[in-house]
Amino acid sequence: MTERTLINALAALENGPVKIQGWVDTVRDQKKVQFVVLRDETGACQLVNPRSEGREEISDTISNLAQGTMLTIEGDLKMDERVKLGGLEVKISSIKVESEANPETPIADDSSIDKRLDWxxxxxxxxxxxxxxxxxxxxxxxxxxxxxxxxxxxxxxxxxxxxxxxxxxxxxxxxxxxxxxxxxxxxxxxxxxxxxxxxxxxxxxxxxxxxxxxxxxxxxxxxxxxxxxxxxxxxxxxxxxxxxxxxxxxxxxxxxxxxxxxxxxxxxxxxxxxxxxxxxxxxxxxxxxxxxxxxxxxxxxxxxxxxxxxxxxxxxxxxxxxxxxxxxxxxxxxxxxxxxxxxxxxxxxxxxxxxxxxxxxxxxxxxxxxxxxxxxxxxxxxxxxxxxxxxxxxxxxxxxxxxxxxxxxxxxxxxxxxxxxxxxxxxxxxxxxxxx
Amino acid sequence: MTERTLINALAALENGPVKIQGWVDTVRDQKKVQFVVLRDETGACQLVNPRSEGREEISDTISNLAQGTMLTIEGDLKMDERVKLGGLEVKISSIKVESEANPETPIADDSSIDKRLDWxxxxxxxxxxxxxxxxxxxxxxxxxxxxxxxxxxxxxxxxxxxxxxxxxxxxxxxxxxxxxxxxxxxxxxxxxxxxxxxxxxxxxxxxxxxxxxxxxxxxxxxxxxxxxxxxxxxxxxxxxxxxxxxxxxxxxxxxxxxxxxxxxxxxxxxxxxxxxxxxxxxxxxxxxxxxxxxxxxxxxxxxxxxxxxxxxxxxxxxxxxxxxxxxxxxxxxxxxxxxxxxxxxxxxxxxxxxxxxxxxxxxxxxxxxxxxxxxxxxxxxxxxxxxxxxxxxxxxxxxxxxxxxxxxxxxxxxxxxxxxxxxxxxxxxxxxxxxx
Structure with missing residues (x-):
């Protein structure tokens, strides 16, 4: 199996297959393409999944992702200046849910300090x-x-x-x-x-x-x-x-x-x-x-x-x-x-x-x-x-x-x-x- | 005032004036000469005091030293191969008692572990x-x-x-x-x-x-x-x-x-x-x-x-x-x-x-x-x-x-x-x- 790459180390790689692991930050679930921002202990990067034939399983998984869900992703790294987040993205070839997050996130950016400490x-x-x-x-x-x-x-x-x-x-x-x-x-x-x-x-x-x-x-x-x-x-x-x-x-x-x-x-x-x-x-x-x-x-x-x-x-x-x-x-x-x-x-x-x-x-x-x-x-x-x-x-x-x-x-x-x-x-x- | 020298740094010095600080390990109080082994956090060395005229105050101080008493010593460092302890000694020119030890040391080398832990x-x-x-x-x-x-x-x-x-x-x-x-x-x-x-x-x-x-x-x-x-x-x-x-x-x-x-x-x-x-x-x-x-x-x-x-x-x-x-x-x-x-x-x-x-x-x-x-x-x-x-x-x-x-x-x-x-x-x- 490919070794895990930390997200902040992606930029130094050549285009090609990578394995990354982290949690879901945001999902943009569009008609023709899905985007996931994945975060790990070193940073965040954009995952992309075109909704094309043969990729339905990946698409369904992404549609059901809650923020915080932990994922192991294998995919193809591609440098792309148009991507705001770090100038690169990973096209998903396999997605594994390691542990699902409860979709009701108990805190938000504007939660009180006491509430945030509870979580x-x-x-x-x-x-x-x-x-x-x-x-x-x-x-x-x-x-x-x-x-x-x-x-x-x-x-x-x-x-x-x-x-x-x-x-x-x-x-x-x-x-x-x-x-x-x-x-x-x-x-x-x-x-x-x-x-x-x-x-x-x-x-x-x-x-x-x-x-x-x-x-x-x-x-x-x-x-x-x-x-x-x-x-x-x-x-x-x-x-x-x-x-x-x-x-x-x-x-x-x-x-x-x-x-x-x-x-x-x-x-x-x-x-x-x-x-x-x-x-x-x-x-x-x-x-x-x-x-x-x-x-x-x-x-x-x-x-x-x-x-x-x-x-x-x-x-x-x-x-x-x-x-x-x-x-x-x-x-x-x-x-x-x-x-x-x-x-x-x-x-x-x-x-x-x-x-x-x-x-x-x-x-x-x-x-x-x-x-x-x-x-x-x-x-x-x-x-x-x-x-x-x-x-x-x-x-x-x-x-x-x-x-x-x-x-x-x-x-x-x-x-x-x-x-x-x-x-x-x-x-x-x-x-x-x-x-x- | 001279800077303190750690005892393990003495060997690298030239003969000459030094200031050392530590506690009394042993005293050999002889008729013509007194020896003190002084210990600090880095090692031990021998101090020497010839009982000659004009040095009575130093001699009296040494005669009353208890093991553990903390001293500041100024003296002359001399390399001397005959000295078993590190091949050097310090001839005392001034001695200052920083804090006196109770002469009754409560533990000895053969004290039980429990007694040693008390002290x-x-x-x-x-x-x-x-x-x-x-x-x-x-x-x-x-x-x-x-x-x-x-x-x-x-x-x-x-x-x-x-x-x-x-x-x-x-x-x-x-x-x-x-x-x-x-x-x-x-x-x-x-x-x-x-x-x-x-x-x-x-x-x-x-x-x-x-x-x-x-x-x-x-x-x-x-x-x-x-x-x-x-x-x-x-x-x-x-x-x-x-x-x-x-x-x-x-x-x-x-x-x-x-x-x-x-x-x-x-x-x-x-x-x-x-x-x-x-x-x-x-x-x-x-x-x-x-x-x-x-x-x-x-x-x-x-x-x-x-x-x-x-x-x-x-x-x-x-x-x-x-x-x-x-x-x-x-x-x-x-x-x-x-x-x-x-x-x-x-x-x-x-x-x-x-x-x-x-x-x-x-x-x-x-x-x-x-x-x-x-x-x-x-x-x-x-x-x-x-x-x-x-x-x-x-x-x-x-x-x-x-x-x-x-x-x-x-x-x-x-x-x-x-x-x-x-x-x-x-x-x-x-x-x-x-x-x-």
Missing amino acids: RFLDLRTERNNLMFRAQTTMTHAMRNYWYDRDYIEIFTPKFMATASESNAELFKVEYFDGVAYLAQSPQFFKQMAQSAGFGKAFEIGPAFRADPSFTSRHATEFTSVDAEISWIESHADVMDMQEELIRTALGAVKERFGEDIKRVFDVEINLPENPFPRVPLLEAREIVESRGHKFERQDLDMDPEGEREIGRWALEEHGSEFVFLTDYPASIRPFYHMRHENDASLTKSYDLVWNGVEISTGAQREHRIEQLTAQIADKGMDAKALDFYLDFFRYGAPPHGGFGMGLSRMLMLMLHQPNLREVTYLFRGPNRLQP | RFLDLRTERNNLMFRAQTTMTHAMRNYWYDRDYIEIFTPKFMATASESNAELFKVEYFDGVAYLAQSPQFFKQMAQSAGFGKAFEIGPAFRADPSFTSRHATEFTSVDAEISWIESHADVMDMQEELIRTALGAVKERFGEDIKRVFDVEINLPENPFPRVPLLEAREIVESRGHKFERQDLDMDPEGEREIGRWALEEHGSEFVFLTDYPASIRPFYHMRHENDASLTKSYDLVWNGVEISTGAQREHRIEQLTAQIADKGMDAKALDFYLDFFRYGAPPHGGFGMGLSRMLMLMLHQPNLREVTYLFRGPNRLQP
Whole structure:
């Protein structure tokens, strides 16, 4: 039997017999001739069937085709400039229905996002969504290449924990035999453990879980976390250096491979950051934002979503950068394990990364000195006993270290200028969404 | 300040000033001279401190060093053939204690595996364990490269599910807001969904969860699953072809990068499979094993662990292969979604892969035709209603497809001839192990 040819490989062939496989996109069933647009994972092409004598069986099959039906086609490839779709068509010599689609397609182009998520596997068949996940594949691959080339060790940290990781809030509880376990909200403790274990540099791209009951465009109960952690840093600036280079590498790879397709399908230009990402202390950033007219309503010193958007606009206008690091957050709004400044214990050696006005990542140098760490736990009013297993990591020698965690879907969302996480997650999970 | 040099990069330098950072392995505190072996993520080297005038502060610091203490050292590198450890040493000019280790090291070389797991971060500091996870990193990287080069899409499937995936047994239950969710036992349903979504070829390396109360050397409640799924196959033979090539690629990469180190540290030769992996129908394999003296005690037609070991020995003796595919399992011992043979519905188009006498993977062509799938669910006495969201994937066209799932830690265990999963998992999780 002829080997299958992918549709995007047809153009490079000579006229002649081919076998292609995919699903029915559209059918034009005319009196003298039938046309089918067939789509596969690489593209779409036109099939043609003249309704001539001896071809009745093929014609009948085509007349009954529903959108989505999976077909194996053998036929004759013919280059033809008049065919709008790729300048070629395949004249069917045999057609095999591999699996029939229900003719009532449950979603349309204008269906709501919630309806489309109910039928996500159909929604994913579009060129647009296919391209989205190919771009994500290139992005993760480029990031792992970056780390691999620099001798990072890949870790697969456990998702079951005996106690809370960073806080007791928003924690999922699992029935674990006769006891309970909790789902990791991040690999934080375990990627730090890799530093005490002498791994030097470690990374992980894997799931994390937050029992967050909110319904914003930026939250999910389960998300893919991109994490890296490195030893022997001088400060959080070393972590920012690494993350900045990582993002440049990832965006460069996506632009090279899919930049033109993304321009055509999403009307989005992938901009390779040319300038260094500006690094602005958070308190200065708040002043900048206020001077541009924004009023903070929250009581603490953190940014709010509109503040992030405003500092994003500022970074673009003043520094020509879609990215901006907000640094040196007050200790009051950072977790206990962020290292504090030697000369001002009210500030931490930490940062958030904002891309196109949305926070995508938090990083910091971690406190590796057991006395300071214990003091910071007390300072936060946390229970040192529950964290004792974690404190052990610092009782037998721990190097200075730091790292970041970054939301993969947030990256994809911002790269492709998408309005929310639901659009860019393979299968979104939220408080009231567990299926499909 | 001088840049840090990794210890394995010292040998390529000229004599002169260097800065190195790592932890104390051993101290020899003699009258006239002190020696410290310092280890970092790349190796170990000898530090020397002559107890001469003006160096008392350094000497005192060294006298108080505990194993594990993290140090930043500046000193003079000198090549010296007489030094057994790498033919070089560093004469200390400054020593900075970054974090002190508790002098009572809780584990020793002869500690039990359970005790070592309590202190996994110390256990991981050994050259042996460091090498293990570097080898795993190369293995996963090579597999992803294989897929990436062939245009697979990486998927991050959800770990939360509304219903059971493959069976109701061994399922972890999560308190999910006002309801419940279950943790995915495998990405099975969702990697199949990628085929209905027209992704063509998809892969994932991620966690899976089984509430398995057993304590064997081969089971864990949480494990890293290596999964691939491809469309438009002719039969399960296509899946085996891909998996065989994938494993060859992965082992080749590990051998090239770490083959010599693995030989030295583990006394294990990484054998690149030269011959095709033999493919033996399960029922024949049982006969072979019985003819070699093994008696099956279980009532069903499956293999047992000793049977696997025996067929492993047979494959090595008769085919010079560490690997053997056992194919065409009876439908009675396979999940409902495995496709059955056209000419014998009692057999499935499935396989297990056995490496060095241990099963590491299960693969199959999946049933993609809705009528057959529904019939097979009924045949197994399962509830089609709970599977309705999954059946939807096959109601709007689904291509013929198949794939496999493989345990990452099992691969590492068998590659390095290790006795159990606990040794080769970054942080093992079992019924009574949730910490650290």
